[in-house]
Amino acid sequence: MQQRISLITLGVRDLAVSKRFYTEILGWEPVESPPEVVFFDLGGLVFSLYPHESLAADFNTTAPTDQPTYRGFTLAHNLRSEAEVNALFEHLKKHDVVILKEPEKVFWGGYSGYFTDPDGHCWEIAHNPFWTIKDDGRIEMQPPDVDE
Incomplete structure (x- = not known):
């Protein structure tokens, strides 16, 4: 395995709220994505936002209801x-x-x-x-x- 990370995905409660935070407050520009995910091109690394339930289902588990800081x-x-x-x-x-x-x-x-x-x-x-x-x-x- 090469020493690199290709994609970081954060599980989020509300995709629209998180997208607004990253675009309007942090000023990031998303790239064209399917409606169920938001992708940002970080110049060789992709950063994405994806609903908790969908991300958890991706690896056969359930999303926790209480997220510690x-x-x-x-x-x-x-x-x-x-x-x-x-x-x-x-x-x-x-x-x-x-x-x-x-x-x-x-x-x-x-x-x-x-x-x-x-x-x-x-x-x-x-x-x-x-x-x-x-x-x-x-x-x-x-x-x-x-x-x-």
Whole structure:
């Protein structure tokens, strides 16, 4: 198996509400999709929204009725500066998005905060001074300094 992820799908309670959140609040552009799913082209990775019941049926289970905020993973979006992180959080607050953690300096040397989408999926918004964000948005990871 090659080291890559092709598709990330989030199970959502209300597809229309989630689509509005990602398009109107986050400003993402969906691609043409069947009406029962929403796809976003992230430049080599596809991100999709799909109703909980349909996603659960896809792998022969049932959707849980109560979704905890902590689910053991987070999605992340990296920005080029702390100022960009702060500006995005100000934008989110204007739209009454649930903020889990205000942006702050963090132990690994960066700056980050967390919010949730309408279904409680956690997003980290971060500035990592050790990574370069290319013009096309892809991350270039710089090797850590190693004292030998």
